[in-house]
Amino acid sequence: MDEHKKHTTKDGSLSLYSLSYKEGFHDKNGALRESIDKYLLPAQLERFSNAEKIVVLDVCMGLGYNTGCILEELLNRNQKIEWHGLEIDQRPLNIALNEKIFRKLWSSKVLKFFNCLQKTGEWTEGFHKGTIHWGDARQKIYEIQDSLSFDLILLDPFSPQKCPELWSEEFISLLTKRLSFEGRLITYSTAASIRASFIRAGLKIYSIVPSIDAQNKWSAGTVAMKKGIERPLISTNCQFKDLTTKEVEHLATRSSIPYRDPTGQGNSKEIISTRELEQSKSQLINTSSWRKRWNTAQKQ
Numbered sequence: 001m002d003e004h005k006k007h008t009t010k011d012g013s014l015s016l017y018s019l020s021y022k023e024g025f026h027d028k029n030g031a032l033r034e035s036i037d038k039y040l041l042p043a044q045l046e047r048f049s050n051a052e053k054i055v056v057l058d059v060c061m062g063l064g065y066n067t068g069c070i071l072e073e074l075l076n077r078n079q080k081i082e083w084h085g086l087e088i089d090q091r092p093l094n095i096a097l098n099e100k101i102f103r104k105l106w107s108s109k110v111l112k113f114f115n116c117l118q119k120t121g122e123w124t125e126g127f128h129k130g131t132i133h134w135g136d137a138r139q140k141i142y143e144i145q146d147s148l149s150f151d152l153i154l155l156d157p158f159s160p161q162k163c164p165e166l167w168s169e170e171f172i173s174l175l176t177k178r179l180s181f182e183g184r185l186i187t188y189s190t191a192a193s194i195r196a197s198f199i200r201a202g203l204k205i206y207s208i209v210p211s212i213d214a215q216n217k218w219s220a221g222t223v224a225m226k227k228g229i230e231r232p233l234i235s236t237n238c239q240f241k242d243l244t245t246k247e248v249e250h251l252a253t254r255s256s257i258p259y260r261d262p263t264g265q266g267n268s269k270e271i272i273s274t275r276e277l278e279q280s281k282s283q284l285i286n287t288s289s290w291r292k293r294w295n296t297a298q299k300q
C-alpha cells in the first residue's frame with residue numbers, strides 16, 4: 001500500500017496524508033493557503049529588502065509549499081538567496097512534481113528549483129544557491145556550515161505527538177543557535193511545550209493571527225525571534241501579535257513540559273513516554289483546569 005494518499009484541499013491545491021504518521025501534511029482548508037498565511041506573511045520579506053543576502057532553512061520541506069511561496073517573492077528581487085532544506089523522505093516532492101495541479105502553481109524559476117533538488121539535491125541560478133539535505137533533520141543539520149545563520153527558519157514537522165523528535169528542547173535550542181539576530185523562526189504549532197521551549201532557548205514569541213475564515217481558532221502558529229518587535233510595530237502588524245493572557249497562562253500548565261531528546265537519536269515512543277512520566281510527576285497546573293476556566297470565562 002502507498003505510504004502517501006493524495007488529496008485536493010479546499011483551495012484546490014494538492015496535499016498528502018501519511019499512513020505511517022496518520023496525519024495530513026497540511027490544513028484541510030488549503031495547502032497553499034496555509035503556507036501563505038502561516039509562513040510567507042509572518043516572514044514579512046520586505047524587511048530584508050536592503051539586505052545583500054537572505055539565508056533560509058526549510059525544516060521538513062515535504063512537497064515544498066513553504067519554500068515555494070517564499071521563493072516566488074524573493075526571486076523577483078535582486079538579492080542573493082542561500083537556501084537549505086532538511087527532509088527525510090524524497091517521495092513527497094516526487095509525487096508533487098508528477099502532478100499537474102502542483103506544477104501549474106509555480107513560476108518557471110520555482111519549478112526549476114524543485115526539479116534541480118529532485119534530480120541532484122542542488123540548485124544554482126545566477127548568484128543564488130540551494131541544497132536539500134536528505135535524511136534525519138537532527139543529524140543532517142550538521143552538514144550546514146556552522147558559521148551560517150538563518151534569516152528565516154520554516155519549521156513544519158508533523159505534530160509534536162506524531163513527530164516529537166523535531167520538537168524537542170534540544171532541537172529547538174540547536175535551531176535557535178543558528179537563527180540570525182534579526183531572523184524569524186516560524187511554525188504552525190501553538191503547542192505550549194513548543195512555545196515554552198522557544199522561550200527557554202531565549203526567544204521572544206508572538207502568536208500568528210488566524211485568517212478570517214479560521215476565526216474559531218485562538219492562534220494560527222508562532223513566530224519566534226531573538227530581537228523582539230517594538231510595541232508600535234506589533235499593533236500595526238496584522239500577521240502576528242503578543243500572546244493573549246489565555247495563551248500566556250497555557251505556558252504555565254503541564255502542557256508546557258518539553259519533549260526531550262538529549263542524544264538527538266531518540267525515537268518518538270521513548271520521547272513521548274519520558275514526557276508523560278515527567279507530566280505525571282509535575283506540580284504545574286493541569287491543562288484541563290486551564291481549559292475549563294477559559295471555556296467558562298468565554299461563555300460569560
Ligand SMILES: C[S@@+](CC[C@H](N)C(=O)[O-])C[C@H]1O[C@@H](n2cnc3c(N)ncnc32)[C@H](O)[C@@H]1O
Nearest residue numbers: 060061062063064065066087088089136137156
Ligand atoms: C507536515 S509535513 C511537511 C509539509 C511541507 N512543509 C510542505 O509544504 O509540503 C512533515 C514532513 O516531515 C518529514 N519528516 C519526518 N520526520 C523527519 C525527520 N526526522 N527529518 C526530516 N524530515 C522529517 C516528512 O517526511 C514530511 O515530509
